[in-house]
Amino acid sequence: MATFGGRPTILRSIQPGQLIALAFAGVLAIGTALLSLPIAVHGRSATFIEALFTATSALCVTGHIVVDTPVFWSPFGQVVILVLIQIGGFGVMSLATLLGLFVARRLGLRTRLTAVSETHTVAVGDVRRVLTGVALITLTIESAVAVLLALRWWLGYGEDPGRAVWLGVFHSVSSFNNAGFALFSDNLMGFVADPWICLPICASVILGGLGFPVIMELRKKFRFPRAWTLNTITVVVGSIVLLVVGAVVLTILEWSNPATLGALDPAGRVLGGFTASVMPRTAGFNSIDVSQMHPASWLVTDILMFIGGGPAGTAGGLKITTFAVLFFIIVAELRGDTAVNMFGKRLPRSTHREALTVALLSVALVIGATLAIMLMTDYSLDRVVFEVISAFATVGLSTGITASLPPAAQAILIVLMFIGRLGPVALGSALALSTQKRQYELPKERPIIG
Amino acid sequence: MATFGGRPTILRSIQPGQLIALAFAGVLAIGTALLSLPIAVHGRSATFIEALFTATSALCVTGHIVVDTPVFWSPFGQVVILVLIQIGGFGVMSLATLLGLFVARRLGLRTRLTAVSETHTVAVGDVRRVLTGVALITLTIESAVAVLLALRWWLGYGEDPGRAVWLGVFHSVSSFNNAGFALFSDNLMGFVADPWICLPICASVILGGLGFPVIMELRKKFRFPRAWTLNTITVVVGSIVLLVVGAVVLTILEWSNPATLGALDPAGRVLGGFTASVMPRTAGFNSIDVSQMHPASWLVTDILMFIGGGPAGTAGGLKITTFAVLFFIIVAELRGDTAVNMFGKRLPRSTHREALTVALLSVALVIGATLAIMLMTDYSLDRVVFEVISAFATVGLSTGITASLPPAAQAILIVLMFIGRLGPVALGSALALSTQKRQYELPKERPIIG
Numbered sequence: 001m002a003t004f005g006g007r008p009t010i011l012r013s014i015q016p017g018q019l020i021a022l023a024f025a026g027v028l029a030i031g032t033a034l035l036s037l038p039i040a041v042h043g044r045s046a047t048f049i050e051a052l053f054t055a056t057s058a059l060c061v062t063g064h065i066v067v068d069t070p071v072f073w074s075p076f077g078q079v080v081i082l083v084l085i086q087i088g089g090f091g092v093m094s095l096a097t098l099l100g101l102f103v104a105r106r107l108g109l110r111t112r113l114t115a116v117s118e119t120h121t122v123a124v125g126d127v128r129r130v131l132t133g134v135a136l137i138t139l140t141i142e143s144a145v146a147v148l149l150a151l152r153w154w155l156g157y158g159e160d161p162g163r164a165v166w167l168g169v170f171h172s173v174s175s176f177n178n179a180g181f182a183l184f185s186d187n188l189m190g191f192v193a194d195p196w197i198c199l200p201i202c203a204s205v206i207l208g209g210l211g212f213p214v215i216m217e218l219r220k221k222f223r224f225p226r227a228w229t230l231n232t233i234t235v236v237v238g239s240i241v242l243l244v245v246g247a248v249v250l251t252i253l254e255w256s257n258p259a260t261l262g263a264l265d266p267a268g269r270v271l272g273g274f275t276a277s278v279m280p281r282t283a284g285f286n287s288i289d290v291s292q293m294h295p296a297s298w299l300v301t302d303i304l305m306f307i308g309g310g311p312a313g314t315a316g317g318l319k320i321t322t323f324a325v326l327f328f329i330i331v332a333e334l335r336g337d338t339a340v341n342m343f344g345k346r347l348p349r350s351t352h353r354e355a356l357t358v359a360l361l362s363v364a365l366v367i368g369a370t371l372a373i374m375l376m377t378d379y380s381l382d383r384v385v386f387e388v389i390s391a392f393a394t395v396g397l398s399t400g401i402t403a404s405l406p407p408a409a410q411a412i413l414i415v416l417m418f419i420g421r422l423g424p425v426a427l428g429s430a431l432a433l434s435t436q437k438r439q440y441e442l443p444k445e446r447p448i449i450g
Numbered sequence: 451m452a453t454f455g456g457r458p459t460i461l462r463s464i465q466p467g468q469l470i471a472l473a474f475a476g477v478l479a480i481g482t483a484l485l486s487l488p489i490a491v492h493g494r495s496a497t498f499i500e501a502l503f504t505a506t507s508a509l510c511v512t513g514h515i516v517v518d519t520p521v522f523w524s525p526f527g528q529v530v531i532l533v534l535i536q537i538g539g540f541g542v543m544s545l546a547t548l549l550g551l552f553v554a555r556r557l558g559l560r561t562r563l564t565a566v567s568e569t570h571t572v573a574v575g576d577v578r579r580v581l582t583g584v585a586l587i588t589l590t591i592e593s594a595v596a597v598l599l600a601l602r603w604w605l606g607y608g609e610d611p612g613r614a615v616w617l618g619v620f621h622s623v624s625s626f627n628n629a630g631f632a633l634f635s636d637n638l639m640g641f642v643a644d645p646w647i648c649l650p651i652c653a654s655v656i657l658g659g660l661g662f663p664v665i666m667e668l669r670k671k672f673r674f675p676r677a678w679t680l681n682t683i684t685v686v687v688g689s690i691v692l693l694v695v696g697a698v699v700l701t702i703l704e705w706s707n708p709a710t711l712g713a714l715d716p717a718g719r720v721l722g723g724f725t726a727s728v729m730p731r732t733a734g735f736n737s738i739d740v741s742q743m744h745p746a747s748w749l750v751t752d753i754l755m756f757i758g759g760g761p762a763g764t765a766g767g768l769k770i771t772t773f774a775v776l777f778f779i780i781v782a783e784l785r786g787d788t789a790v791n792m793f794g795k796r797l798p799r800s801t802h803r804e805a806l807t808v809a810l811l812s813v814a815l816v817i818g819a820t821l822a823i824m825l826m827t828d829y830s831l832d833r834v835v836f837e838v839i840s841a842f843a844t845v846g847l848s849t850g851i852t853a854s855l856p857p858a859a860q861a862i863l864i865v866l867m868f869i870g871r872l873g874p875v876a877l878g879s880a881l882a883l884s885t886q887k888r889q890y891e892l893p894k895e896r897p898i899i900g
């Protein structure tokens with residue numbers, strides 16, 4: 001079958017993606033250089049791979065670490081990490097929102113994100129509006145969470161006010177941007193049973209992971225779910241299902257594990273299990289010792305990490321929408337329906353193939369990287385695949401092997417973090433833009449893929 | 451969008467599948483009863499789970515074992531196993547061929563399998579023709595292989611003629627039906643460097659795994675590949691690619707492993723690597739010690755096992771065609787094509803969703819079973835997932851944990867073998883039959899899914 005003349009090919013569509021990747025790489029180079037300075041550390045200077053790994057992990061809001069953040073990095077180094085996290089989170093959130101807007105406009109789909117009349121391009125005004133919106137949302141949520149956390153660390157733990165504010169700011173930025181960096185050597189394990197620390201951080205992580213379009217819509221139409229876009233309803237319902245199922249399963253699996261939840265009182269176990277369900281998608285903080293979890297819990301966490309959060313937010317992974325499209329294709333197929341319907345909307349056919357492509361290429365990448373790292377090390381499949389999915393989905397959880405991996409394996413993780421951060425976003429929008437075939441039979445609506 | 455009135459739903463379409471499952475269950479009950487008899491064993495009688503597991507493994511041509519075949523089972527027991535293998539292989543091969551024919555007729559697709567005029571049902575004459583054809587092909591290939599093997603065991607290993615014939619018959623039936631049962635406690639490890647044993651068995655395995663429609667077409671049109679159906683060309687090309695890539699990768703990975711290929715001369719290593727690439731798809735014989743392979747080789751084997759062989763043959767797994775459809779969807783999507791083309795043919799849209807559904811439900815089943823077995827045992831993910839995929843794809847390879855699994859885990863493997871043997875076939879055809887939407891724009895052709 002002939003294709004349309006002049007249709008943008010994947011190569012042409014991917015060019016903005018290349019520009020963005022270059023911009024990310026530029027920031028990464030600066031971050032690596034700054035972290036290599038003697039002023040960035042307490043003791044010996046960072047090696048090139050340590051600086052590059054940490055900068056990538058911060059910019060891609062992953063949170064994988066090869067050195068102990070509070071011990072190794074000086075306050076200057078920690079500020080560099082914080083700034084990289086903020087740039088990375090802000091950058092991906094705005095970028096993915098703009099790409100989603102652009103795709104919707106180009107495909108002639110209604111978008112309720114802006115009130116302007118229907119056009120087929122994204123104008124300077126849109127860019128300004130999105131950037132302002134993301135900045136405002138970020139500032140609001142981060143400030144609120146920082147205040148709560150700072151108060152708790154000041155009043156509850158007796159930290160002096162200056163340090164409490166710094167701790168509050170760092171962990172609120174790190175949580176809203178789903179980065180998972182912490183200023184405690186045991187991450188959040190010291191606060192596993194403290195809801196005043198865990199719950200604001202969880203809330204911040206979940207909000208960041210919903211994505212900017214969802215937050216905007218919820219802000220305006222929280223009480224009118226029937227008016228929500230397909231993207232919003234999918235992300236909200238999917239988040240609730242994954243959080244609840246993940247929390248129940250992980251709490252049960254770890255309930256009597258003395259090295260994780262078993263040592264806590266029942267309320268602490270529930271809080272710890274809930275936190276363990278929030279963090280794989282894809283914040284990467286941990287309040288229990290991941291290396292001591294049951295291997296079955298690792299597998300459950302693998303799945304949560306791979307699915308990830310909502311599109312156009314600070315979460316990584318395949319995205320809930322991509323996963324939901326695949327799920328509803330199967331439902332439609334098992335019911336024998338000709339159309340794939342999802343929350344009362346019909347999915348355009350093109351989204352089926354896009355979701356499939358994003359998902360299967362991600363699977364192939366994860367398998368390939370896992371194979372490569374297994375050949376370089378003696379770690380078992382469960383630890384390696386956990387590490388690989390965690391890097392790809394920019395989660396940052398680890399069974400404890402990151403720092404002891406050989407440099408070549410760390411380099412693979414660096415590449416995975418980079419691809420995982422930008423790949424699904426770029427691929428999803430490039431695929432959506434690469435087909436111009438429109439179907440007018442019925443009104444349609446599409447979630448953002450990737 | 452409204453659905454067509456009177457369209458068969460998945461529930462109605464699946465009824466023949468239920469009948470077939472019942473028939474399989476009936477044979478299974480008889481096989482289990484026979485294997486429970488004192489005459490079936492050398493020493494103590496088999497427990498219920500041992501008899502049921504072995505009967506399921508034989509009937510589903512899997513080859514997973516919980517007791518040592520030549521040591522535990524008497525000649526009577528071995529004959530029961532052989533008969534179950536033959537019933538299972540013959541049954542699935544004929545059944546899947548007939549279902550494929552039925553689907554093609556119902557969807558109004560041309561089928562070149564029979565020369566009769568186009569009808570929309572499968573008549574008694576078709577059933578007779580298919581059963582006769584499968585029986586003839588089976589008898590021909592099994593006889594030829596049995597003769598070669600018997601001669602080798604007689605002349606090369608000094609077995610007395612009667613035993614040589616029995617060995618030849620058993621291993622030729624076991625190989626053509628992709629069962630993987632052997633009459634040696636170390637399976638085929640004693641013959642790793644003997645091409646006179648390995649190559650006939652590999653040839654028999656590959657032929658059985660191509661599937662009946664492909665064998666029939668190759669017999670008639672071997673020299674005219676341009677006239678092959680899409681099903682045939684997909685299976686042939688896919689088989690060659692998977693065999694070659696698998697052999698090269700596994701030979702390299704195990705080349706200097708002293709517990710597997712490392713102890714052999716170079717020719718033996720190549721033969722052993724080739725055999726290790728043939729057997730996961732999905733015969734399950736092993737000529738090297740699977741438990742000693744590198745975990746990365748397990749992962750490669752996992753992939754080969756999960757893909758499996760051609761449809762309507764004795765191989766299990768997702769099937770090459772299902773995998774190929776997914777692969778070419780991704781290719782089309784990355785190229786920005788509106789149609790998915792594969793070897794010069796356009797795939798009907800309905801096949802996209804069918805392949806996706808078969809593949810993702812299989813993934814979900816594998817993950818679920820893996821989680822369940824991990825909770826029951828202390829084995830690591832790599833061993834458990836290998837065991838689960840091996841059972842689901844009716845391969846029968848094992849890292850050595852089958853016999854020591856608790857009965858509940860063995861019960862899960864029994865269910866997996868059963869679902870793995872019939873599920874993709876039944877699901878694939880039920881899905882294909884459950885949609886009656888026809889697209890006439892261009893001539894199309896479909897491979898068998900599942």
Ligand SMILES: [K+]
Nearest residue numbers: 062283284395
């Ligand atoms: K993270």
Ligand SMILES: [K+]
Nearest residue numbers: 512733734845
């Ligand atoms: K087998």
